[in-house]
Amino acid sequence: MAYHEGIRHCHYLDLLGEFGIMRLLTEWLRKHQVRYARRALNIGIRPVFESLECRRVLTSGVVISEFLARNDRLLRDGDGNSSDWIELQNVGDEAVDLAGWHLSDDPDVLDAWTFPTGQPELTLLRPGAQLLVFASGAEAAPGSAYIDPQGYLHANFRIRGAGESLTLSGPEGVISQIGTAEDFFPPQFVDISYGWAGDGLRYFSTPTPEAENPKTGYLSVETAPVTFSNVSQTFTEAFELTLSTNDSTGTIRYTLDGSPPSEESPEYHTPILVDGSVQVRARVVTPDFVAGPITSHSFVHLDASVADFTWPLPLLVLENFGQGPIPNKRGHKPPASDGGGIQQVPRQSVQLQFFDRAGETSSLKNLPDLSTRAGVRVRGSSSANFAKQSLTVETWGEQNDDQEIQPFEMPSESDWILYAPSREFDRTLLHNTFAFELSRQIGRYAVRFQFVEVFINTDGGSLNRDDHGGVYVFMEKVKRDPQRVDIQPLSADGTQGGWLLQSNRMQPVPVGGTEHPPNFHTRGPNRELQGPYGSTLTGGPDQGGDDIPTGYNTFLNFESPRGEEINNTQLDAIVKWFDEFETALYSDDFRDAELGYRAYIDVGSFIDHMLLTNLTLSFDALQLSTYMFRRSDGDKMELGPVWDFDRAYGADARAAVPTRNLTYGRQFLWMPRLFEDPDYVQEYQDRWQELREGPFAVENLHAIIDRQ
Numbered sequence: 280m281a282y283h284e285g286i287r288h289c290h291y292l293d294l295l296g297e298f299g300i301m302r303l304l305t306e307w308l309r310k311h312q313v314r315y316a317r318r319a320l321n322i323g324i325r326p327v328f329e330s331l332e333c334r335r336v337l338t339s340g341v342v343i344s345e346f347l348a349r350n351d352r353l354l355r356d357g358d359g360n361s362s363d364w365i366e367l368q369n370v371g372d373e374a375v376d377l378a379g380w381h382l383s384d385d386p387d388v389l390d391a392w393t394f395p396t397g398q399p400e401l402t403l404l405r406p407g408a409q410l411l412v413f414a415s416g417a418e419a420a421p422g423s424a425y426i427d428p429q430g431y432l433h434a435n436f437r438i439r440g441a442g443e444s445l446t447l448s449g450p451e452g453v454i455s456q457i458g459t460a461e462d463f464f465p466p467q468f469v470d471i472s473y474g475w476a477g478d479g480l481r482y483f484s485t486p487t488p489e490a491e492n493p494k495t496g497y498l499s500v501e502t503a504p505v506t507f508s509n510v511s512q513t514f515t516e517a518f519e520l521t522l523s524t525n526d527s528t529g530t531i532r533y534t535l536d537g538s539p540p541s542e543e544s545p546e547y548h549t550p551i552l553v554d555g556s557v558q559v560r561a562r563v564v565t566p567d568f569v570a571g572p573i574t575s576h577s578f579v580h581l582d583a584s585v586a587d588f589t590w591p592l593p594l595l596v597l598e599n600f601g602q603g604p605i606p607n608k609r610g611h612k613p614p615a616s617d618g619g620g621i622q623q624v625p626r627q628s629v630q631l632q633f634f635d636r637a638g639e640t641s642s643l644k645n646l647p648d649l650s651t652r653a654g655v656r657v658r659g660s661s662s663a664n665f666a667k668q669s670l671t672v673e674t675w676g677e678q679n680d681d682q683e684i685q686p687f688e689m690p691s692e693s694d695w696i697l698y699a700p701s702r703e704f705d706r707t708l709l710h711n712t713f714a715f716e717l718s719r720q721i722g723r724y725a726v727r728f729q730f731v732e733v734f735i736n737t738d739g740g741s742l743n744r745d746d747h748g749g750v751y752v753f754m755e756k757v758k759r760d761p762q763r764v765d766i767q768p769l770s771a772d773g774t775q776g777g778w779l780l781q782s783n784r785m786q787p788v789p790v791g792g793t794e795h796p797p798n799f800h801t802r803g804p805n806r807e808l809q810g811p812y813g814s815t816l817t818g819g820p821d822q823g824g825d826d827i828p829t830g831y832n833t834f835l836n837f838e839s840p841r842g843e844e845i846n847n848t849q850l851d852a853i854v855k856w857f858d859e860f861e862t863a864l865y866s867d868d869f870r871d872a873e874l875g876y877r878a879y880i881d882v883g884s885f886i887d888h889m890l891l892t893n894l895t896l897s898f899d900a901l902q903l904s905t906y907m908f909r910r911s912d913g914d915k916m917e918l919g920p921v922w923d924f925d926r927a928y929g930a931d932a933r934a935a936v937p938t939r940n941l942t943y944g945r946q947f948l949w950m951p952r953l954f955e956d957p958d959y960v961q962e963y964q965d966r967w968q969e970l971r972e973g974p975f976a977v978e979n980l981h982a983i984i985d986r987q
Contacts, residue, residue, distance in 0.1 A: 340371020342455040345474030348438035348467035352680035357427030362415035363438040369404040377402040380449040386460040389448045392434040395424045409489045430771040440467040468500045484569045501571035505561040511576045511650035517554035529563035556580045573677040577630040582743035594634040594641045595731040601739025607657040621787040626654030667699040687729040690762035698752040704930040714924045720974040728754035759839040767911040773852025779839040782828045782905040789843045796842025798834035800826035801857045830902035884917035898926040901947035
């Protein structure tokens with residue numbers, strides 16, 4: 280990191296360059312405690328926020344190099360939260376152990392938070408290295424510090440975005456400080472960091488946690504938004520779009536191709552003629568300032584063939600402004616059909632517009648109830664090749680960052696699925712939604728959903744009848760979330776928190792990656808592992824072994840933590856848990872309440888899951904698309920949530936399709952051993968009889984169908 284020589288000597292930083300008398304006046308104003316120097320001159324220039332006091336670094340060579348006080352989307356801590364963070368860097372020539380040193384946001388209480396002792400892997404800072412500390416406010420036991428599941432330290436305070444001070448102190452006293460009791464550091468902005476550049480303290484439009492700071496930064500941040508005369512909508516007649524801002528010194532820059540505006544983008548001077556589908560994005564750009572926030576609005580032109588379209592279901596319009604087909608996974612399907620060789624692809628930027636019902640019908644002519652940018656791509660395995668494809672949907676903010684939405688009164692989230700009931704297997708359109716509703720009725724979480732009538736325009740031009748995609752299901756994605764699968768994050772050492780797994784084909788190679796995420800098999804009944812982690816050998820019955828999953832070329836994949844994020848210690852801890860579970864399951868004492876399998880699994884969830892998949896005659900049940908999770912350490916593993924009923928209800932014509940046998944699937948996963956326990960079998964039968972008098976009663980099943 281390049282540092283201004285002035286960092287090592289107390290003097291005022293030259294922030295304004297060579298502005299002649301402006302510079303002299305500004306320095307005078309600073310000395311007289313006028314913090315907003317340019318505004319005080321009243322000459323129409325936006326303020327430069329800068330601290331008045333010198334900053335110092337003593338002989339230790341460790342500095343507070345960068346911090347982010349208003350983190351929204353740029354970096355998640357190990358708990359999945361957007362916490363504030365502080366970056367320290369060793370700019371000296373010798374390693375420094377920060378054990379026992381302090382960080383504080385109060386200059387009068389320098390020991391507000393203390394680095395832990397006896398953990399050099401967390402506190403030793405080698406020459407040139409950076410150390411990130413999250414300022415999350417997390418408390419820990421006296422004499423210790425909170426360490427999140429990814430191994431990051433957490434300070435017990437948060438950074439005030441309005442301005443305060445940050446101090447690093449050690450045996451020598453104050454080592455590095457940004458802001459003082461008399462002169463706080465300047466106001467901070469969302470996802471814009473502040474720290475040392477080559478020419479002093481600056482704002483960084485692109486924060487660089489645990490990496491070198493930019494050589495240059497910005498004096499301040501443009502905050503003025505751009506106001507649009509029209510908001511996102513459909514239209515039939517051309518109109519003029521007016522852009523405006525309350526900043527008289529900045530310039531509005533805009534784009535019409537979906538790209539973020541920059542200093543090189545066209546300047547706005549006169550109204551923009553909107554006579555076709557277009558996404559307009561604009562921001563205020565001011566020299567020496569971080570560019571202002573982007574504002575986007577999308578306008579979809581309706582062809583006469585759909586201008587008066589109304590429907591009993593809510594409407595959803597997906598517009599990609601002529602980018603062509605929605606991207607699908609690349610690669611070939613090898614002979615083993617294990618999912619190997621498949622490369623995930625980046626999401627395509629689109630605009631989604633939701634039109635809910637006003638009375639009995641929805642209309643494309645109404646203003647959308649919700650309009651959002653989003654990233655989409657095709658999802659599914661064999662279904663990815665169907666004519667009508669399902670999509671994963673990630674709703675975005677202006678920086679292609681996760682932006683939660685709350686459609687159809689569902690809990691807020693940014694990850695969704697636009698599911699296409701397949702013409703090949705699900706001509707009723709109800710296979711999945713029926714099972715999801717039934718699962719909720721018996722007390723087991725299943726994803727929430729809403730039927731929608733969809734238009735998808737990928738070839739440019741006006742939205743017309745050819746873009747009509749028909750009925751889809753907009754629904755939640757199975758993921759760790761307090762309103763979905765409520766599990767605690769797994770600690771870095773795998774000893775605390777929970778996890779979410781899925782039995783399925785191996786996950787594709789991530790975007791930009793070269794290897795498939797890790798997966799594993801368990802040892803199974805013979806307690807010997809036929810295939811190593813990540814092997815395409817399942818050890819299933821047709822391959823001479825009994826590793827679990829026993830289905831042909833299926834694996835236990837990591838969903839939370841994600842396979843591309845899990846560390847080896849976490850992976851080993853999960854595998855170890857399964858090894859202990861199976862040791863109990865296949866022991867002579869397997870029926871014992873304390874020594875056997877009941878100490879490890881939630882028996883009720885296993886029974887309910889199997890009853891649901893049997894009632895629906897789900898062909899893939901307990902092999903593919905089968906989730907299992909553990910909420911936290913000390914909790915038992917649950918089977919679920921239920922998922923993927925495409926090939927159910929007798930729709931799959933293959934010989935192995937389930938029959939009316941209500942113990943179909945007992946040959947998969949750990950079911951064979953469970954059904955050797957007479958108590959388990961009795962509970963299974965009792966639960967069936969109980970549900971037949973309630974949610975599984977014929978009258979209720981008919982009622983679910985009628986409501987959907």
